Amino acid sequence: MADPFGFLKYSRVDNPYRQISERIGDWQELQIPLEEKERRKQAARCMNCGIPFCHSGSFYGSQRAVSGCPNDNLIPEWNDLLYQGQVQAAFERLARTNPLPEMTGRVCPAPCEKGCTESLNGDGVTIHDNERYIIDQAFEAGWVKAEGQPGAATGFKVAIVGSGPAGLAAAWRLNQLGHHVTVFERSDRFGGLLMYGIPNMKLDKEIVQRRIDLMEELGIAFVANTEVGVDISSEKLSQQFDRIILATGASVPRDLPVKGRQLQGIQFAVDYLTEVTKDVLKHGKDATSKKLAGKHVIVIGGGDTGNDCVGAAIRQGAKEVRQLEITPELPAKRTASNPWPEYPFVDKVGYGQAEAQAVYGRPVSQYSTSTTGFIGAERGQVIAVETVKVDEQFQPIAGTEEVFKADLILLAMGFTGAEQALFEAFDIKEIMDDYTTNNERVLVAGDAKRGPSLVIWGIREGRKAAEKVDASLRSLIYQ
Structure with missing residues (x-):
């Protein structure tokens, strides 16, 4: 050095x-x-x-x-x-x-x-x-x-379904290698969770769009508002392209099937954050709306997405925000069972949680708390949430029941995996470690393959899947 x-x-x-x-x-x-x-x-x-x-x-x-x-x-x-x-x-x-x-x-x-x-x-x-x-x-x-200039054209065409981290990484790498790439996205904008799953204060959408614009300038085609299996068939896609990479993410949110789940005012976090971002894209990022003024917001889930919901709700003027987490609070320092270089499982305060502490004058997170039901008004609108404290085995502790007022409840408990309809459309029954499937023309990468994970995992898998596609296509030249 x-x-x-x-x-x-x-x-x-x-x-x-x-x-x-x-x-x-x-x-x-x-x-x-x-x-x-x-x-x-x-x-x-x-x-x-x-x-x-x-x-x-x-x-x-x-x-x-x-x-x-x-x-x-x-x-x-x-x-x-x-x-x-x-x-x-x-x-x-x-x-x-x-x-x-x-x-x-x-x-x-x-x-x-x-x-x-x-x-x-x-x-x-x-x-x-x-x-x-x-x-x-x-x-x-x-x-x-x-750095992104495409190499000598190979004449091969590759379709990528999904424009999140894995899809964008795959498209970038394939274009560099000289293949003609088309990215299909069912949403109105490209970027997947980078665009709609992460709020603007954490990842400015101009940063995401800057990359999309450059990719288009370098020759990558983007097709929005197009869902494979609905707007274009898997058969047609297979006919038009030499290889297909499915990078649709793990988009099925984990639900909470308890009493009152059908009430109005209970949303998945990803849907709420999508609405938040669309509002920012429409009205600008220099000021915040007060859509939640006077409202009591409950965020169920203590991860990064829950933290993002807390920060967004504060910006929208929420009167009160609480974050409920079923797991116990983590220790302040590493324990003997969690030594370096393991990832440290220690307590940390996210930006949204720090903001809530400053705005409301109290910690926003309540640990070892399980949601047991939702209470609604006569017209079907949620008005409260029922909770109970749980022990280390997540069993309810008698006498700890508590009810909190709620006008909006956001379910931020992660995702269970990928939507299966697209796999079925391509008759995919097995996904191998090297991104290939039983359908030799179709590969799977990112969260659609490995389940809910980090952005960096999606980027790695998109890049690796692209290089796998490149190797398989170039092998055809010498056959």
């Missing part, structure tokens, strides 16, 4: 968040990126330790979460180049494995940082923020377009 003592000279400095009092009044991005001088110092903290925990994603212990980057990003290499001020070279090294670093540099939970050797006795390197800086500079300088 250019500065082998950087990790001793400089302390970790994250991109600061805007003040809560300011940011809850708009939909602008949360973070303020550091200037180049400070960014280079942060890159100097990477000591190229020779232990690949940061750039080799692995599951440890309980197998609950990956530690290190599952996309095999060459992190120490581009950190060193960034420190030296060779930002273009850093981008080129980053782009070897990650086609969409502007997305992961904003929304990835950074398991790479948790596996960083610096995390053993201190704070890991700011890999996430460094990545964002590199790609933002690359877009400004025009390097991304140059």
Whole structure:
């Protein structure tokens, strides 16, 4: 490394968040990126330790979460180049494995940082923020377009169904390799969860659209408002294209079938966040509406999506927000059963939860709380939620029942998997580890293959599936 003592000279400095009092009044991005001088110092903290925990994603212990980057990003290499001020070279090294670093540099939970050797006795390197800086500079300088130029045309045509992280990554890589790519999306806009599943303050939609626009400029075709099996048949798609990649995500939300579930005012989180984003796209991100003024909002689910719902509801003027989580509160520090380099299962306060604390003057999250039913008014509108505390085996504790007022309930309990109709349309009965299926013309990638996961997993699988398609198509030339 250019500065082998950087990790001793400089302390970790994250991109600061805007003040809560300011940011809850708009939909602008949360973070303020550091200037180049400070960014280079942060890159100097990477000591190229020779232990690949940061750039080799692995599951440890309980197998609950990956530690290190599952996309095999060459992190120490581009950190060193960034420190030296060779930002273009850093981008080129980053782009070897990650086609969409502007997305992961904003929304990835950074398991790479948790596996960083610096995390053993201190704070890991700011890999996430460094990545964002590199790609933002690359877009400004025009390097991304140059890197994405398609190779010699192969004459093969590939259809990609779904335009989320896996679909976009696959399309980008296939286009680079010289194939003609068409992306089909059933929604009105492209990006999948990047567009409609993550609110604007966390991932600005201009960032997503910037990538889509560039991909179109580089020759990738995008077809919106088109659902395969409804607007175009699987048979027709198979006739028109040499290969098809299904990258539709794990879009079936987990439901909560308890008493009163049919009441009005109970929504899946993804539907609510879609409405929020459409509202921002229509009215702009400089101000917030007060659609939820005077309303009591209950968010069921304690993950990132639930946190996003909390932040969005606050911006829409909710009078009160509560977040209910059935699992117990995590410890403040690692336990002996959760050592480095495992992903740390420790308590953390999300941006939305911090905002709720500031706005309402109390913690928003209630742990070890199970929802047992919903109460409605005569006209079928939800007015309250019934809860009970649970023990470590998730069994109800007598005498802990409680009722909370609710005008809107958001179910943010994750997803159960992919919709099966599309698999059935292509007669897919088996999906192999290498993305191929029993239908030799159809591959599956991303959450549609592995189930609900991180954006970086989708990017990796899209890229790998694209390279698998490329190899199979090129083999036809020599037959």
